[in-house]
Amino acid sequence: MAVDVGGTTMKGGLVGRDGALLYVERRVTPRAEGPERVIAAISAFVTDLSRPRSVGLDGGVLEPVAVGLAVPGLVTATHAVFSAAFGWRDVPVEAFTQVSLPVALGHDVRSAGEAELAYGTGSDVRTGSTGSDTRSGAGDVLYLPIGTGIAGAVVLSGSLYGGAAGWAGQIGHIPVWPDGVRCACGQRGCLAAYASASAIASRCGEDSAADVVARVTAGDARAVAVWNEAVEALSLALATYTLLLDPALVVIGGGLSLAGDTLIAPLRDRLPTLLTFRHPPALRVSALGVHAGLLGAGLLGWRAQEDHL
Amino acid sequence: MAVDVGGTTMKGGLVGRDGALLYVERRVTPRAEGPERVIAAISAFVTDLSRPRSVGLDGGVLEPVAVGLAVPGLVTATHAVFSAAFGWRDVPVEAFTQVSLPVALGHDVRSAGEAELAYGTGSDVRTGSTGSDTRSGAGDVLYLPIGTGIAGAVVLSGSLYGGAAGWAGQIGHIPVWPDGVRCACGQRGCLAAYASASAIASRCGEDSAADVVARVTAGDARAVAVWNEAVEALSLALATYTLLLDPALVVIGGGLSLAGDTLIAPLRDRLPTLLTFRHPPALRVSALGVHAGLLGAGLLGWRAQEDHL
Structure with a gap:
């Protein structure tokens, strides 16, 4: 599962190991309501995306195995350190998800760059x-x-x-x-x-x-x-x-x-x-246009899954 | 042998394989007289430095085995492509030396950086x-x-x-x-x-x-x-x-x-x-101060000697 948190919209979805976009959903980023509301919205998005979901014409059911989360600003593997757009400081990765899946946090743009390198x-x-x-x-x-x-x-x-x-x-x-x-x-x-x-x-x-x-x-x-x-x-x-x-x-x-x-x-x-x-x-x-970030978050998610094995 | 061509002075010298400065000489860079005169002055400096020279208290004689030449501007291994300070364009490395020693051309600042990394x-x-x-x-x-x-x-x-x-x-x-x-x-x-x-x-x-x-x-x-x-x-x-x-x-x-x-x-x-x-x-x-460029040119010279072996 992948979530790319932009200043206006959050893109969430399911990304195959080969970079196929299997499911995409957009939600408004509640940026004007402050950092706590953005963090809560991300967590709710992750929870909803973590549920088994049937996709495609054949109705196959996909069950996410890991979470890749791409956010802007200064980011480490463990913290969203700073974002001028969101006004947050030192948010630990655990704050963004309440599901029991492996999670990888990354920088939205560097993740998008990884996706461009891989696919674009x-x-x-x-x-x-x-x-x-x-x-x-x-x-x-x-x-x-x-x-x-x-x-x-x-x-x-x-x-x-x-x-x-x-x-x-x-x-x-x-x-x-x-x-x-x-x-x-x-x-x-x-x-x-x-x-x-x-x-x-x-x-x-x-x-x-x-x-x-x-x-x-x-x-x-x-x-x-x-x-x-x-x-x-x-x-x-x-x-x-x-x-x-x-x-x-x-x-x-x-x-x-x-x-x-x-x-x-x-x-x-x-x-x-x-x-x-x-x-x-x-x-x-x-x-890749506006999907680069989501595909990059997908790469983060697959890396989290591999590191967890 | 090493020559570091600056806008005001050229530093020439003999640099040991370990980075020891065995001989240093400064000459004025005739920048105001145009690019041809600068190139000729570099070539004359190289010729003078190529002669066997006794250095140190014990009077041992050193004979240079290669030329390392560091110049400013845009530089490739074969050409001094451009320098705003000297007004030259696409000068081939051969124009800078008339001696029959292996020669390596490099960028003055990147060479100085190599010296800082190596010694500084x-x-x-x-x-x-x-x-x-x-x-x-x-x-x-x-x-x-x-x-x-x-x-x-x-x-x-x-x-x-x-x-x-x-x-x-x-x-x-x-x-x-x-x-x-x-x-x-x-x-x-x-x-x-x-x-x-x-x-x-x-x-x-x-x-x-x-x-x-x-x-x-x-x-x-x-x-x-x-x-x-x-x-x-x-x-x-x-x-x-x-x-x-x-x-x-x-x-x-x-x-x-x-x-x-x-x-x-x-x-x-x-x-x-x-x-x-x-x-x-x-x-x-x-x-390393003002000697970084000369030491870097020395590294270029030793590389030219190795490549020539």
């Missing part, structure tokens, strides 16, 4: 076919899901990189404009304060980034200004990432990636102008 | 003794030599990371203030345009950053303003690096590190204020 866009890069003769193609990829927040799965030489304490990839909170707007994390000018789906929506007075995209397409001035600023912030962050880590490929996922060329085309225009002495990496939209 | 500050981090219980201590270190330019040696899990095409670590050209001053590389607001030793000196009308440090110590208003801006730029870049890569340690080297506490103390004050939801990495001054 960029798996070709691991074997050297990036289409550019200056690339070693050893799997140097940034997976960048953009949703309520922004974090990156940093894939170096084909493996996810976690950092000294497992906190690598917090690209959503790098200061793109140091004197810029205040972010929910307490810092100033963070990428996520300009380019997360939630920031884009709220800066336009909309409920969702999809509404903003519709206004951008219609030529609405305020929406275009907000969108351009988001694209510029993303371009600056990707220029910085490229200069530091020289990736062969950046894969953009999450809800905002559903904007497709409205997002990718201006990014492909702007990024090279910020890199005067080197080529930009290739930019693609994730093939 | 932070080698303890590889074995897990970082003094903090939240660190895995697997050798996640940024070596940041600050001289004429700024680049970083990105050490991840104990190994230098080069990126997809070997161009990782260009932290000197990340945009810390996107609307800031124009950098020699053609981009705007680069870290190096505020915090390299050469930028600090020229912004104060001095020949060297050491002169600026003296004025800072004396309380000169212009020097203090330039210095504070350099410290802020470095703090922003280190905050960004920390959020992306979660290092356990940052080691500052190069000429500017000779400023010691004048540099490190305000960095230690500012960096935590830019990281609201996580701890900053430890900050130290390099133990």
Whole structure:
């Protein structure tokens, strides 16, 4: 069983060992009601998903064997340490589930990156076919899901990189404009304060980034200004990432990636102008889209089951 | 034999297989005279260093067996691809030497990082003794030599990371203030345009950053303003690096590190204020100082000799 906890919706489901999505259910994340209510909602979701369930046309009954739980923020194997979106600190994994199944807690974005590596866009890069003769193609990829927040799965030489304490990839909170707007994390000018789906929506007075995209397409001035600023912030962050880590490929996922060329085309225009002495990496939209997180939580669950054997 | 080509001086010397510095000579880098003159000066230096030379009190004669050459900018094993400081593009390694010894070309900062890993500050981090219980201590270190330019040696899990095409670590050209001053590389607001030793000196009308440090110590208003801006730029870049890569340690080297506490103390004050939801990495001054590059070039030379056997 897998649960991917996003800032707006929680996706829960059953994921086969081969990555097949056998059952998917969405519930609203009660973020506005505070961290305790979110934790209780996750636990209730896990309990409901743990019941045997018949799926598919043949009506076969599936019984979950483990829980994979992907959450945003700073996460260790034992604790959800911090999330600006949820306002929680040091929540032990046990708080999220009351069922007697093995459970694995993971970072939503790094888990999604694992799923992309296993099933999605960029798996070709691991074997050297990036289409550019200056690339070693050893799997140097940034997976960048953009949703309520922004974090990156940093894939170096084909493996996810976690950092000294497992906190690598917090690209959503790098200061793109140091004197810029205040972010929910307490810092100033963070990428996520300009380019997360939630920031884009709220800066336009909309409920969702999809509404903003519709206004951008219609030529609405305020929406275009907000969108351009988001694209510029993303371009600056990707220029910085490229200069530091020289990736062969950046894969953009999450809800905002559903904007497709409205997002990718201006990014492909702007990024090279910020890199005067080197080529930009290739930019693609994730093939797994909004399901990457759930598939990644599924990988966590199967790992919990294996560790339990 | 080792040559470390800096923007102001070239350091050449003989380095033993154990990292002992057996002979060191400095020459001015004729940077103002253009890239051809710099290349010719390097070649002449290599030729002079290749002659048998008696060193030490016992007058033993040393005969170099290989050439290790460390240069700044974008570098591959076969070409000095680009340097903003020198204005060269795609210089083949053969252009730098006319002697008939095996030669290895490398990036000055990554080579210096190799030397730091082999002999210097932070080698303890590889074995897990970082003094903090939240660190895995697997050798996640940024070596940041600050001289004429700024680049970083990105050490991840104990190994230098080069990126997809070997161009990782260009932290000197990340945009810390996107609307800031124009950098020699053609981009705007680069870290190096505020915090390299050469930028600090020229912004104060001095020949060297050491002169600026003296004025800072004396309380000169212009020097203090330039210095504070350099410290802020470095703090922003280190905050960004920390959020992306979660290092356990940052080691500052190069000429500017000779400023010691004048540099490190305000960095230690500012960096935590830019990281609201996580701890900053430890900050130290390099133990190898300005010799890290030469020792790194020595490692390159010994590698060339081994590859030649």
